Amino acid sequence: VAMELWGYRAMGGSCLRPFSCELGPLSRPDGSAAFLQGDTSVLAALYGPAEAKGNRELPERAALEVLLRPKTGLPGVGERSREQLLRRTCEAVVLGRLHPRCAVSVVLQVVADGGSLLSCCLNAACMGLLDAGLPLASLFCGVTCALHPDGSLILDPTTRQEQEARAVLTFAIDSAEKKVLMASTKGACSMEEMQQCIAAAQSAADTIFQFYRDSIRRRYSKS
Amino acid sequence: MTAAAAGRDSGSSIAAEESGAEPQAPPYRAATATRKRTPRRCREWPLAGELALRCRHPLAAGARHHRRHAAGKGFRSVTRWRHLQGGSGAAMAEAFKTVEPLEYYRRFLKENCRPDGRELGEFRTTTVNIGSITTADGSALVKFGNTTVICGVKAELATPTEDSANKGYIVPNVELPSLCSPRFRSGPPGEEAQAASQFIADVIENSQIIAKEDLCIANGKLVWVLYCDIICMDYDGNLLDASAFALLAALKNVQLPSVTINEETGLSEVNFKQKNPLMIRKHPVATSFAIFDDTLLIVDPNAEEEDLATGTVTVVTDEEDRLCSVHKPGGSPLTGAKLQDCITRAITRQREVKKLIDKVINSIKPK
Numbered sequence: 090v091a092m093e094l095w096g097y098r099a100m101g102g103s104c105l106r107p108f109s110c111e112l113g114p115l116s117r118p119d120g121s122a123a124f125l126q127g128d129t130s131v132l133a134a135l136y137g138p139a140e141a142k143g144n145r146e147l148p149e150r151a152a153l154e155v156l157l158r159p160k161t162g163l164p165g166v167g168e169r170s171r172e173q174l175l176r177r178t179c180e181a182v183v184l185g186r187l188h189p190r191c192a193v194s195v196v197l198q199v200v201a202d203g204g205s206l207l208s209c210c211l212n213a214a215c216m217g218l219l220d221a222g223l224p225l226a227s228l229f230c231g232v233t234c235a236l237h238p239d240g241s242l243i244l245d246p247t248t249r250q251e252q253e254a255r256a257v258l259t260f261a262i263d264s265a266e267k268k269v270l271m272a273s274t275k276g277a278c279s280m281e282e283m284q285q286c287i288a289a290a291q292s293a294a295d296t297i298f299q300f301y302r303d304s305i306r307r308r309y310s311k312s
Numbered sequence: 313m314t315a316a317a318a319g320r321d322s323g324s325s326i327a328a329e330e331s332g333a334e335p336q337a338p339p340y341r342a343a344t345a346t347r348k349r350t351p352r353r354c355r356e357w358p359l360a361g362e363l364a365l366r367c368r369h370p371l372a373a374g375a376r377h378h379r380r381h382a383a384g385k386g387f388r389s390v391t392r393w394r395h396l397q398g399g400s401g402a403a404m405a406e407a408f409k410t411v412e413p414l415e416y417y418r419r420f421l422k423e424n425c426r427p428d429g430r431e432l433g434e435f436r437t438t439t440v441n442i443g444s445i446t447t448a449d450g451s452a453l454v455k456f457g458n459t460t461v462i463c464g465v466k467a468e469l470a471t472p473t474e475d476s477a478n479k480g481y482i483v484p485n486v487e488l489p490s491l492c493s494p495r496f497r498s499g500p501p502g503e504e505a506q507a508a509s510q511f512i513a514d515v516i517e518n519s520q521i522i523a524k525e526d527l528c529i530a531n532g533k534l535v536w537v538l539y540c541d542i543i544c545m546d547y548d549g550n551l552l553d554a555s556a557f558a559l560l561a562a563l564k565n566v567q568l569p570s571v572t573i574n575e576e577t578g579l580s581e582v583n584f585k586q587k588n589p590l591m592i593r594k595h596p597v598a599t600s601f602a603i604f605d606d607t608l609l610i611v612d613p614n615a616e617e618e619d620l621a622t623g624t625v626t627v628v629t630d631e632e633d634r635l636c637s638v639h640k641p642g643g644s645p646l647t648g649a650k651l652q653d654c655i656t657r658a659i660t661r662q663r664e665v666k667k668l669i670d671k672v673i674n675s676i677k678p679k
Contacts, residue, residue: 177642268645
């Protein structure tokens with residue numbers, strides 16, 4: 090069932106780019122989602138819980154694997170590091186103990202990179218998990234904040250804004266208590282600026298979770 | 313050209329606890345008056361809460377209690393549990409740890425200490441030794457308890473690219489060979505090694521530890537490339553902190569030969585007799601925390617603690633208290649206030665590490 094929804098919300102001077110999500114665009118995986126944030130687009134496919142192959146089997150919980158495929162070329166060190174961030178974020182919310190000795194793999198394919206790629210990957214992964222119907226402790230969303238040299242804060246920056254920025258901070262916020270699940274920063278900033286960014290990300294998270302809810306509602310109300 | 317200095321964070325250690333005077337009339341003696349009860353209590357000591365309460369170190373209490381039994385102090389007949397002599401208390405703790413590792417840790421953390429005797433906010437003994445590798449242009453060996461990391465910096469000449477004609481390169485690489493821990497296999501670098509390399513590269517980039525323009529010899533023609541190889545020799549947790557520290561200490565130790573370009577021939581001439589140190593602009597220091605049971609933060613986790621923890625956070629700060637990196641790869645969610653606590657602790661750690669590095673650098677300066 091293809092479904093699209095557009096959200097554009099003003100956020101106290103700074104706003105998120107329009108985002109849209111298509112749930113279940115692929116037929117083979119157990120869950121899939123295409124997430125669009127402005128010009129950034131990521132396709133997520135989720136397989137599992139399935140039988141774990143080789144020595145990846147864990148005796149008391151599901152083994153999670155995240156594969157991040159860049160738009161062109163082969164994955165490098167940067168992708169590996171992001172895979173680790175994404176995997177540990179997913180592990181924190183997936184109730185893996187319900188599926189011991191199973192494997193879950195999340196494959197993320199970058200379709201277009203127009204800035205805030207990591208947060209788009211996080212959102213696509215979460216929608217993929219939702220579409221697969223895996224039991225989760227909470228949802229999570231990714232928000233990228235850029236600190237402009239003039240001191241202003243830009244949410245969900247484009248590639249150009251990221252390049253101009255003094256610091257770019259990406260957070261994953263959980264839906265249960267709005268706490269920080271994951272943090273990754275580029276560039277240097279002060280403590281106060283980071284706290285500002287966390288606060289901005291937390292309020293932006295509300296918008297994104299509402300969008301998640303709307304997309305799921307539309308998907309299940311039609312079919 | 314070698315010097316070492318060691319520094320341990322302030323904070324009382326558990327060793328002081330052991331030397332405390334043994335109470336003259338322990339309250340448990342009353343309970344052990346009847347013959348029937350005593351052996352059972354003794355055998356169950358890791359689970360006997362009241363024994364642990366008397367001492368901040370739960371095992372110390374148990375062991376001391378047990379030693380009394382073994383020595384026959386305060387008991388009329390000792391023959392019945394002579395067979396329990398020696399280290400059987402420790403053996404029982406060992407068994408408890410094997411069966412319920414997390415519960416074992418929780419018992420300690422409840423008493424604000426850890427099995428290795430540290431407090432929750434205490435680092436392991438940090439040792440740094442610089443100039444350890446004579447064939448490298450700069451090197452450092454850093455130890456955090458058992459964790460041992462060595463960093464060697466090799467400088468090579470290269471031509472810069474067109475678009476960054478006046479910038480040199482810094483190429484970090486973290487290696488986790490199979491000798492450092494059974495969890496790593498030989499062969500191409502695994503996820504952890506690659507993620508660590510990326511983290512170190514990010515720290516260099518974010519903190520501007522060296523201005524890349526400083527590595528330029530002749531604009532558009534010749535620049536320095538610094539290959540920073542970080543090799544872990546003993547993996548006992550907290551790789552990121554140790555690697556970042558080793559890198560900083562090794563860069564502080566770098567002596568580059570002066571290079572001139574001959575105008576007539578256009579060739580570069582390296583003068584090995586005249587060496588210059590690198591200009592280190594910032595001193596970024598990483599501080600890692602492990603999150604236990606979603607709330608409790610402990611610094612400088614060892615490998616065991618990292619495995620049992622529900623998440624980790626690494627904060628990198630420099631001397632101006634700027635945040636060069638906040639690296640939290642998933643795990644338990646934290647509030648902004650908790651992150652703030654981590655940052656505050658990281659700032660004090662930065663000061664300590666900076667002092668340690670300065671001490672080592674000064675100790676090898678020719679007088």
